[in-house]
Amino acid sequence: MTLTLNSPCDMHLHLRDGAMLENVAPLSSAQFAAAVIMPNLLPPVCTTSEALDYQARIRAVCGESFLPLMSLFFGAHLTKDEIAAAKQAGIRLTKLYPQGVTTNSDKGVSAILCEQNLQIFEMLQDAGMILCIHSETNGFVLEREHSFLPIFVEIARNFPRLTIIMEHISDARSLKFVESFPNTFGTITLHHLLFTLDDLLGSALNPHLFCKPCVKLPRDMRALRRVAFSGNPKFCFGSDSAPHLRTHKECAQCGAGVFSAPVALPALAELFENHGALQSLSAFVCENAPRIYGFTPPQKVVRLRKARFDVAAEYGGVVSLFAGKSLSWILCD
């Protein structure tokens, strides 16, 4: 059996830089026609010029058949001129991190609804930019996404022509808010579709499943599966694949991030198939994103076949989801 996907897209991807970029980027470009590249490098990617340089480094690794959709780190540096320059260069995404909520977010925003930010939202709206939000507060870990909802709703209501993406939705209670505004959409990761706190800490603690926002309750996973398996047009795939060296995961201060790049499409195919939802996979990974973000990915036909895929124990020192295990779908060469 073969599964054919036309230009699948990963709308939330961490590629890092340097040797790590060279290590992990080919794993994504082998499966996807395009990906939204997160800007939380150290220092973050703030300007059009920095984003274009970063894009060139990615293209040098992945070639021209893979489109890295660059995003700018949200902040006071997003002046009218900077936004105009971004648009001019074909960059339409900005990523807002509340300060301190995840890896490399120290330079994120502390007072999200301050006057200065409202002006930036206005400029982004006027320019037809897209605002991607890591939608968590600094509150109790299981309530962070939920307690961010009033802020999300405030932005959505006040900037109705601004396309807003709630990234890596983890909480069932977020879904109806994302669905209720014409200008709001969401990305959903593989790991939030697959796992709950039971998988992270129900038997042995598994640091490789530790991420932000953390995996949550069975009812959250079920609700996310419902929208993904139905091909709901408000939601699309964003892996949030985030490589950390094994030594940064298996330690006393484990960094947040799940590395799923090597297995993204095979694991999605297996999950959707196991739940009788294979017919919706294309909506979730191919069709919804271009419509939501208003872009055309490069033509790229990706084929999976039903055959055993033995996932490597490590990819250059990084441990993937399903490391050392096998999946039932494999990417065709």
Added chain:
Amino acid sequence: MTLTLNSPCDMHLHLRDGAMLENVAPLSSAQFAAAVIMPNLLPPVCTTSEALDYQARIRAVCGESFLPLMSLFFGAHLTKDEIAAAKQAGIRLTKLYPQGVTTNSDKGVSAILCEQNLQIFEMLQDAGMILCIHSETNGFVLEREHSFLPIFVEIARNFPRLTIIMEHISDARSLKFVESFPNTFGTITLHHLLFTLDDLLGSALNPHLFCKPCVKLPRDMRALRRVAFSGNPKFCFGSDSAPHLRTHKECAQCGAGVFSAPVALPALAELFENHGALQSLSAFVCENAPRIYGFTPPQKVVRLRKARFDVAAEYGGVVSLFAGKSLSWILCD
């Protein structure tokens, strides 16, 4: 300032065996007059003879001024004769582990309320034994203690003369059940008084705070603090200190257990003092347990003074709570 405690007791303690026993037991016997020793060795401590042998090994390390209150692993081996032999030898405790819920519980009980177990509960009751229960099911990790409550209540109701201890209470919803039966009591750990899921996985993931039952929500911690800080006579201290080598914590399959033995009394003193509850510390660590369990601990005066206690980075390869940090109370020599 000095704090004097008369015969403090740790009513839930893992000492392991061999080199680990030699490493960790002196840390507890330096602070406590008596401790309930958990039987989940590999293989578990099932018979009176095994418990007496284990007790002798503990006494060889700790000396005679420390009373190891031995417990037998609950199971079908608890015949009427075995129970009589235990009583004869001064062993009054048995620990029930549901199968698979925590470290070394593979030989635990699968059908807790089966006819055979009901007969054992009856014999334990007739013999005046005490039943200590790891009160968790194998359900979703945050609901395991709560979903065990019907089983706990069933045993408490049907064996009203059997003293039953709910070990390491972690869920606020358990407290009223423990309080509502004359024959039920609870132990509370240091780490469940100090931490929530936020501490385990709110910023970096900290494997040294991973335990069963896992630390839970702020409302759970607050409720546990309320009963501990009030000196509530239904509850007493049980550290559940459980040593694992650093290499078994900082890895891909982190074992469950928090090692708090080196800091137990200093950390309790600091916590109770910070919440204006120092006057209740003696009830929690000294007075409640002898009354609940009906035993007399050895006379042992333990003094703490208000001085900086620098906690070691490791104790023989085991990482303690507050490792590398300092506390404001220290044990007097």
